[in-house]
Amino acid sequence: MNLNVMNKKIIFSAVMLSLSTSMSAQVFSNFKYQGKDKIYDENPLKEDEMYSPILQGFYPDPSITKKGNDYYLVNSSFSVFPGVPIFHSKDLVNWKQLGHVLDRPSQLKVGTAGFSEGIYAPAIRYNPYNDTFYMITTQIASGIGNMLVKTKDPRQSWSEVQKLNFDGIDPSLFFDDDGKAYVVHNDAPPVGTEQYSGHRVIKIWEFDLEKDQVIPNTDKIIVNGGVDLSQKPIWIEAPHLYKKDGKYFLMCAEGGTGDWHSEVIFMSDSPKGPFVPASNNPILTQRYFPKHRDNKVDWAGHADLVEGPDNHHYGVFLGVRPNSKWRVNTGRETYLLPVDWSGDFPVFENGLLPLKAKIKMPKGVKNQTGQNGFLPNGNFSFNDKLNNEKLDFRWVAMRGPKEEFVSVTKNGVKINAFQTNVKDKAPISALFVRQQHVSFEAEVRLDFKPKSEKELSGITCYQSENFNYVFGIVQKNKENFLVLERTEKGQSKLLATEKIKLTQPIFLQVKADGDDYQFGYSLDGKDFRNVGNIVSGDILSTDVAGGFSGTLIGLYSTVGNDVKL
Incomplete structure (x- = not known):
């Protein structure tokens, strides 16, 4: 190997090791998603029927x-x-x-x-x-x-x-x-x-x-x-x-x-x-x-x-x-x-x-959606402990391979945070699934204690780099806070903060009832406390945000935090 190339690789490895040891560990686990659309509750399937859309979200x-x-x-x-x-x-x-x-x-x-x-x-x-x-x-x-x-x-x-x-x-x-x-x-x-x-x-x-x-x-x-x-x-x-x-x-x-x-x-x-x-x-x-x-x-x-x-x-x-x-x-x-x-x-x-x-349904077909490995539809749930070596195909990244920032451990998914954040047109260290119902609840367990004010870990509802919500944990003056930030047309506004003590992992939740979204947290995974009251899902809508995508729910970490407390 060329000596200069070898030296560059050694320097690069040393820098990455320095970054990794100076950053906090952040592990996401026990992800739960539940659809709650009234139309499916009001229209149960008969034996010869199926739901359409066949792929929701x-x-x-x-x-x-x-x-x-x-x-x-x-x-x-x-x-x-x-x-x-x-x-x-x-x-x-x-x-x-x-x-x-x-x-x-x-x-x-x-x-x-x-x-x-x-x-x-x-x-x-x-x-x-x-x-x-x-x-x-x-x-x-x-x-x-x-x-x-x-x-x-x-x-x-x-x-x-x-x-x-x-x-x-x-x-x-x-x-x-x-x-x-x-x-x-x-x-x-x-x-x-x-x-x-x-x-x-x-x-x-x-x-x-x-x-x-x-x-x-x-x-x-x-x-x-x-x-x-x-x-x-x-x-x-x-x-x-x-x-x-x-x-x-x-x-x-x-x-x-x-x-x-x-x-x-x-x-x-x-x-x-x-x-x-x-x-x-x-x-x-x-x-x-x-x-x-x-x-x-x-x-x-x-x-x-x-x-x-x-x-x-x-x-x-x-x-x-x-x-x-x-x-x-x-x-x-x-x-x-x-x-x-x-x-x-x-x-x-x-x-x-x-x-x-x-x-x-086509004649002679048995509806097995949600069974035997087939994708579900209707008001389905998706639960993932996030500790399988091969992640479900529904988990995706933005602009680059998830393998560049994800490590799967027996305790869950560790995200090795990038300096980019959700507002950047660049690869970001967030693991996404699609919002697949008009009304839903999603939650995840997060083990994270920030070491600096540049670190943030939490969840995001992401319509694009210019339209999104971020709900996560940050540090300010050696104290920890939950923050809720709304970004519209690339301009961000801090909607709510709440001081918290991180003596144990925390559960983060987002839920929607149509256009009404709520973000909350729990210390026991059962009783959730709302942060920021009800907020509008308008910025997560294609007719407001433009473009051709749908909302993604992300497990998100960054060492490029720009939320201002």
Whole structure:
């Protein structure tokens, strides 16, 4: 080894050892999460029913594919690390998480990205002609842009990134039955032809399976603007191409991922068009119903189709469940509906009516959610002692690998704090799970005694680096305090402080009833004392904070504390 390199490594190790011995130990254990949504209590399942959303909380932009009897589903992850969660099912009802598609820093370069940058709209496809799975997506804020990775087995690791030579977003692959491959994606209209804000086009390229690259000069615009350009439709995007009975079908989202969101469909005799829109578009939307309706589901769109185990088609799509003040704190979730394709065009069954909490399961399927290792839904609980060597896949980090700051011990998870804090566009030492219910309770046991005023450990409710709550333990003049801080538009305000004596581990809690959030602590894990009264969850809502994410609940430590007492 080069002597200079060796000396640098020795110096680096010494610095890290010095930091580690000067910092307090902080160990999180006994995490408990309980969903408390009234809609599930009021709508118990019958034997042939299931809940939709099938993935609650921040699991947006679903895409699905199948090989034989196996179904695989992926979601957008933005700057969460690892990226692109991937799920497996045999029946579309019972799902297990396999892990993440992008699980290495070489694949996911989001270290300085905002939360709603990073990975947009992944599309997963299986090509039977070379027995290969592909995941194609857009990686924002990294200089990568459109990209793909592939694998023979989604249970194993995926390839390194192949950068693709075209602009735009939301790419999706299509493998025709003659062995040819194509890419469709959203793009800007040709320079000088944009007619209004939100005017976009859908392009198609031929794709070279040997080079894993689009074929130069094969691009063609197949949809301009949307279903009817004269009506100035906005944000035609998230295209997927299918083939059925010799016809080609192009399905896209239209209207933007908000309350005008919808799904539309086109048909052609060729993958390159011309494509004719269905006369009954949209085939899925919630935009026509009163805003103030009970058990509202909204923003439905960004869909993908698959043939189910009962030879019936189904569609996955995103939707949101606003709380009583119409806030969207759980983010965009993954829904499922059966699809009627008995006519020329597919139509989501009851997709043009107000969506309900329950749907009929595919025939012959037994609902095992929450059992036998399958992910739960409804009003489930998630309890984790945090002492398993391999953490549950639901625990994620922000902008970098959790392995860089997490050590699992027999007593729980030790977080080796970074100098960055939740307001930074950088990797932060926080271990996150998604808020998956409008109303919930979450608590964790924390063993921590700060040694300096730069240390903070506790919990955070995190919508982004600019919108979050922090509830944690700090030191001031050799005394310990619990602090509650609210950050809105990057500006922080201290809401409450309480002096405490740390003679033993402490239990921290956050709970929400719709828009009303409360933070509290307990010394025995039973009786919790509120700090800061009731605070608004408004800053944890997408419609206030902007972006495309949902709220994350974090176990958080930093040696870059900037809370001012």
